Amino acid sequence: MIISSARLPRSFLLFRGPCFDSEHHLHSLGFVRSFAAWKLHTCHFNTSHIAASWITLNRRGYLIVYTHNPVQDSDDQRIFPLFQPALTLDENKQLCANALCDQHYYHSSLGVVKPRPAVVLGDDDSKPFYLFMSAVFIFEDLSGLSPSTRAVIANVKKVMKKKGGIFSACALPGHSHVEYSNEKCVKLLAPLLGQVQH
Numbered sequence: 001m002i003i004s005s006a007r008l009p010r011s012f013l014l015f016r017g018p019c020f021d022s023e024h025h026l027h028s029l030g031f032v033r034s035f036a037a038w039k040l041h042t043c044h045f046n047t048s049h050i051a052a053s054w055i056t057l058n059r060r061g062y063l064i065v066y067t068h069n070p071v072q073d074s075d076d077q078r079i080f081p082l083f084q085p086a087l088t089l090d091e092n093k094q095l096c097a098n099a100l101c102d103q104h105y106y107h108s109s110l111g112v113v114k115p116r117p118a119v120v121l122g123d124d125d126s127k128p129f130y131l132f133m134s135a136v137f138i139f140e141d142l143s144g145l146s147p148s149t150r151a152v153i154a155n156v157k158k159v160m161k162k163k164g165g166i167f168s169a170c171a172l173p174g175h176s177h178v179e180y181s182n183e184k185c186v187k188l189l190a191p192l193l194g195q196v197q198h
């Protein structure tokens with residue numbers, strides 16, 4: 001769907017949603033993000049899927065993929081304990097059953113206990129897990145950015161700063177290679193991001 005949608009716009013395509021990156025590692029620590037336990041979230045799309053869509057699209061432009069709203073520890077209200085009787089795989093192999101199914105936030109009235117003290121959470125590289133991901137495909141040249149594209153770029157900068165964001169992937173026009181390092185993306189995207197003050 002993202003590839004079909006990205007064939008149409010002249011300026012940009014914006015994507016926002018929950019972050020499912022490092023989902024299996026979070027499970028191995030005994031936790032799950034709340035939205036992963038919703039019956040309607042059957043497609044656990046992550047940042048690598050967006051980058052793969054960009055490669056398949058093969059269209060000239062900028063790719064910006066970033067995650068934001070980091071989870072510091074298991075006390076986060078959108079983090080649920082996984083290995084509890086209240087949250088198990090249902091008949092469709094979804095993490096959704098009983099008390100925690102389809103809940104947005106954890107609360108003690110659900111009858112499911114979180115560990116004490118809180119568990120500090122991080123992925124294999126000691127980076128935090130993130131709750132949300134966003135992506136922008138920009139199809140305009142640096143020299144002719146429209147006001148709407150400038151507004152989207154300003155929003156990227158604002159979210160990155162205020163919501164603790166990091167770049168997950170990026171690409172530049174005319175380059176088929178996608179970069180997956182936050183540090184390298186900061187450098188590669190500097191000319192584009194520098195066009196807009198937020």
